[in-house]
Structures are given as C-alpha cells and as structure tokens.
Amino acid sequence: MSGEHAIEAKNLFKVFGRHPAAVIEGLKAGKSRAELAERGTAAVIDASFTVAPGEIFVIMGLSGSGKSTIIRMLNGLLPPSAGEVVVQGRSVTRASAVELRRIRRSSISMVFQHFALLPHRTVLDNAAYALEIQGVGREERRARAREILAKVGLDQRTDAYPDELSGGMRQRVGLARALTAGTDILLMDEAFSALDPLIRREMQEQLIELQQELGRTIVFITHDLNEAMFLGDRIAVMRDGRIVQTGTPEEILTDPANDYVAQFVQDVDRTRVLTASAVMEPPHLRLPVTAGVRGALRLLREQQASAVFALENRRLVGVVTDRAVIRAVKAGQTDLRKIVDTSVLTVGPDDLLTDIVERAVESPVPLAVVDDNRRLIGVIPRVTLLAALGNVPATTREMPVIQSPIEMVAEFTPLMDAVAGEPATVRAGDVAVPVDAAAEGSER
DSSP, X not given: OOSSOSEEEEEEEXXXXXXXXXXXXXXXXXOOTTTTTTTOEEEEEEEEEEEOTTXXXXXXXXXXXXXXHHHHHHTTSSOOSEEEEEETTEESTTOOHHHHHHHHXXXXXXXXXXXXXXXTSOHHHHHTHHHHHTTOOHHHHHHHHHHHHHHTTOTTOTTOOGGGSOHHHHHHHHHHHHHHTTOXXXXXXXXXXXXXXXXXXXXXXXXXXXXHHHOOEEEEEESOHHHHHHHOSEEEEEETTEEEEEEOHHHHHHSOSSHHHHHHHTTSOGGGTOBHHHHOBOOOSEEEGGGHHHHHHHHHHHHTOSEEEEEETTEEEEEEEHHHHHHHHHHTOOOGGGGOBTTOOEEOTTXXXXXXXXXXXXXXXXXXXXXTTOBEEEEEOHHHHHHHHTTOOOOOOSOOOSOOOTHHHHHHHHHHHHHTTSOOEEEETTEEEEHHHHHHHHHO
C-alpha cells in the first residue's frame, strides 16, 4: 500500500439488503439504483478518492447521497460491500477486530453532529476521555486536555458540565476530545450543522486555524456547499451514492463536471472562494527598468497600451504610464527608474476576491499579483475581475486606459514616430510640420 496518502478509498460499494453482490453486479452492468431497489439499497457506488496528510477533504451532498455512509466505512463502523479502505498504509477493510481497534485509537478520531458528550463528566474529563481509554495516566491526560481546551477557548470552563454549556461550547468540547486523542486523522460528520449560523461560522474559522497549527488530516461531511467551499482543500461532490466530481473549490466553482454540479454552485458567493491566482492573467506588459525611457515608449506604442509594469531582477518596482513617458522624453530623461510610480497596488496569489475588489476599484491600472519575493506573477484587469464575479468568460491582454484626453494624440504620436526612426510631425491644418519646427514656432 502507498504511504503517500493518509486515507485511500478504492472502489467502495455499500449495499443494504439481502443481495448486495447481485446489486453490485447490476450496477457494474449499468443498471440504476432504482432498477435494483428490490434487491437492496445502494448507498455508495464505486467511490474512490485519496486524502493527503494535512488536508481538509470535504465530502458533500444532499440527504441520501451516501456521504455519511462513506465516513463510517473509513473507520470501520460499516464494512464495505466491495472495495477497500486504507488508512496510513493499513487496510481497515481486512483488519481483524483487534487491529481495527488499534487503528481507531492510534490513527482516527470522530467528531459527531450531536456532540456525544458524557453528561456526568466535566468538560476536562470529557476532553480527556479518549486518552483514558488509551490507558494514559490521569495527570498526563488532564494536562494534555487542558492544553487543547485552551486552543478552543474553553480553558475557563474546564470544571463545567455539558448541560451548563451552549451548543457551540459543547461542540468545542467534542472537537477538543478528538484533538486530545492525538490521532493524525479527524472524521467530522455534519459536525457544525446543529449550530446557529454565527456560531457555525466561528467554528469553521477555528477549525481551519487549528488544522493549520496542528497539521491534522480532516475528512469533513456536510450538505452545505458554502461550508464545503470555505473549509475544503478539496471537495468530493456526491449524488445518489456516486462521487460526481472531486476537485478544489475553485475547480468545482469554475469548471463544474455536469449540470448537477453547475446548478449546485450557481448561488455560491464567488468572492469568498476564488483567489487572485484563479482569475489573474499573464503579465504581458512588463519590461526591465534597464530598458530606459525609450524602451518603455517603444513597448507602449507596439502594444497600444497606456501603462507598463517595470521590473528589476524580476521583482516589481512599479508602473510607468504613457503620460510620464511623454514628459520624460520631452525633458530628455533616459533613466526609467526616475518616472516609475512605486505606489502601484499589489495583491497576493492566495488573496480572496472579496478582499481585493475595493483595491481594484481604486487602482487605475490592473492589480499586480506578486509572490512573497515581490516577483510579478500575474495581473488582474478590472474587466477580468468583473467577469469572474459574474461568471462570464473574459480574455484580455491590454491594460485599461488611464487617461485618454484627445489632445494626447497630438502629443504622443510624434514621440512614437521619433522612436521608430520616422520624421516626427504634427498636423497644422492640412500641413504636416516637423515636430522640431513646431516647437520652434511655439517658442517664437
């Protein structure tokens, strides 16, 4: 078995009824669940996926889709009718009863929807219960439980009993109990669905913080797409027992596998799912500061653009506008660094669209997407951002015009012609006058 995966599910089937083998044979032959209903209920059909260490893997679907059945097969509470589950290289499906208990104690913890706390035990003893089952001494298990309870914000309620706590607090105790067990894998079955929306959101945020700090592998079951999109590194979407698509939240939102998934995601708040890297475009309009003012002028003319990003050693310095270039050429300047606007707005590749919309509105040029070393890796023109928010395909290569007064045409064209090696002229009625002569006339 591969050691690369925390969990590996291989072609899982689960059929409830007297003739599971016949139902599986019929499903493999192409028959539907409805056609085989008299022989048994196919809850899970040929489900395969892997979960990487440290990943939050969300399985989502409507009621009856099979998601809760899958999670119970992952820890051996339900044996699959066919297929295999492998946890950290050990087969759960083929494990003996003794070995299965060992896997559950050392590798997998479960967080339930309805808390499942022991009412006669304090918060501290509930959190330490898994370690008690493992035979850990009283002082050690309580010390470890206190440490985790502090992380979930319950260090002041260790002596309270479950009936003295709110629903959100009780769910925190359930989460603390699973974390205190010290297992690498958490299975969470609709863990937050019984909470009201505000507390639910707080628990989602806290789960992500804890996962980032502790590095646990989490399989999270939910019927709420927004919750799945917020929590999941990857999501498996289920329908009628089958996994119809697996991918990152961005992949599922921007490239749904079928009409069912597309309908599912149509009401999702895209700004809270899509990141800058998902919508950015290649930064075509860029040049090194060593190209000088003339180099910038030439590029702006060739690309028919109004601004260009200036780089030094591949790092973003700022933006150079056509108007700044015109003034520099007139003044005889050659150093591009002196006319770079270093106040250009930047965003990171992982920034959510909800956090960059305001900056896009304020910026006269496309937002620059930079990495941790300030290397320019993409740009987000305003039209691209609007298209992404409206789920409309957009392809653009040019930067939007910053300033477009008509008089700039007469000012800009002669300079461009001069760079191209052509006589620089302006129009005086129907006569083309060399730009030098025109300048002399203006002085006179």
